[in-house]
Amino acid sequence: MTLEQRKKAFEFIDLHKDEMLCLLKELVTTESDTRNKNSVDNLAQKLKEILCSIGMNTRIVEYKNSGNSIVAESASNKCKKGVILSGHMDTVFKKGTLENMPFKIENDKIYGPGVLDMKGGIIIALYVIKALNSIEYNERPIKVIISGDEETGHCNSKCNELFINESKGFGAAFNFETGFLDNGVIVGRKGVAEFSLEIEGISAHAGNSPEKGRSAIQEMAYKIIDIQNLNNLKNGTTFNVGTITGGTVPNAIPDYAKIEIDVRYTKLSEKSSIENTLQSIASKTYIEGTKSKLKVKSYMPPMETTDDVMKLFEFAKKTSAEIGLGDIYSKTTGGGSDASYIVTAGVPALCAMGVKGEWNHTPREYGIVESLFERAKLIIACILNLDEYLK
Missing domain, CATH: 3.30.70.360 (Alpha-Beta Plaits)
Structure with a gap:
């Protein structure tokens, strides 16, 4: 990585802030209640089209009794271990919630069903890829895995197996669940x-x-x-x-x-x-x-705090300080996420790398606007400098 590459990738994010917010609005207003397969599948199709448009080889993984999932891969250098960007597109909010909980931006906060958990995180992943494309990055393959039934624990699908099988052999993963206001990053989950x-x-x-x-x-x-x-x-x-x-x-x-x-x-x-x-x-x-x-x-399964997970965290912490985003700190939590399957597959992962905010799963759910851009830059910097971690 050169500082010039990083600078140009960061400039891409700065120049596309309004576009990121517009696409976030589109995703939030495309309701995707985890109990409504059709609504989740509709969003999956939309995301497939977006991922294909930015050069990702994308496929929809279909399930009969739950929302479909997405796997997308770049055609980058396969000689080096790749990076996984993961998350979920389903929400806990019933279809029709938008009527009483509309998407809006007020006082540097974004509101709407699923804006924090975790459609904001999907936007981060998409624009990390777009920014890397803008500097013609091809050092490592990037794989995106987005599930359609995380909120129900994949009880009606085999998406858990999908995460494990698709993650094997990769070097690092970032899962874009709800970010914490205090800059905490999840290194372990029950x-x-x-x-x-x-x-x-x-x-x-x-x-x-x-x-x-x-x-x-x-x-x-x-x-x-x-x-x-x-x-x-x-x-x-x-x-x-x-x-x-x-x-x-x-x-x-x-x-x-x-x-x-x-x-x-x-x-x-x-x-x-x-x-x-x-x-x-x-x-x-x-x-x-x-x-x-x-x-x-x-x-x-639990996301166990392995030595490799902590090594990845220390690398991300150093990177965050270097680019002026302050210290992040490690924390564990009792709530589960799909990062657990990635770690089970032997790949170190950091979770809660999404938009920072509060009150997910409630009518008060909100995300901090600026964190959308900050987290995108942090992941970009980590990927560009990943040779330091995987040396």
Whole structure:
């Protein structure tokens, strides 16, 4: 890398700020509710066209029961290990949210459904590529992976496998999830496991023949206590019974109950013991005549803080200081992201490299305008100087 190359790439970003914001508006106003396959697929097609227009060999990976995903690759030098730019295009917001939560820019903040999580991050990735194209960069291949069902944990697709298979052999990755206002960069995330537990009992009239009933809710109550007692804050493994349904009317012994369980864990090696422990609880019977069934809904592995991840972070930290964007610091969090699959594939990744902001997943979601441009420059500088990291 030469300083002149970096300067010209930065100038490209400076000259296209308005264009970046206009395209961000277009993406945000193209709603992509993770539960609405058609809306996600519509955005996937739009992004494919954009990526093709900037010279990326792009394909849509189709899934029957979830939003499609995108893989795009540059035709750069394949003799050197490449760089992955990753994220997701689906949002948690239902179609029609724009009516009460329109895209707008006020007081240097951008508002709108998914502007922070994480369509702003997609814009950063696109303009990193455009800026590198403007200086004819071809030192390393660049691959873009954008999932269409991250918000549901890929429970209805094999996108988790897509991330692992497409990432293998690459040198570094940057995932553009929500950036933090305090300049924190994620070097580790907990894994996320989602389960459901259903119990069948025997219904009966609560007044006339209660002795004939077997309460599914009562059985579930015992099991909920067992599950909550599994929490281990010391090692960071947490169990949360987040929803419960069951019964029909107050005067009937309930013959059905269901809970949904969220588990967060720090080590990939914990996965089997978590499932085995929950299965043991499901297999135990407190109320004779009830039956329990545990179902695994989804797994997202932890993004483990490996030595290579920390090496990449130190490189990015040095780069950020060199280009005048201040110190970044490393942090871990309990929320999952697709960076976990990339690290599982053996590729060091940094996460939360997207637009900085707050309140994602809420009507107050917003991003900081200037961070859109700052993060693009940071990634550009990292890619241009990647020989220093991968030497």
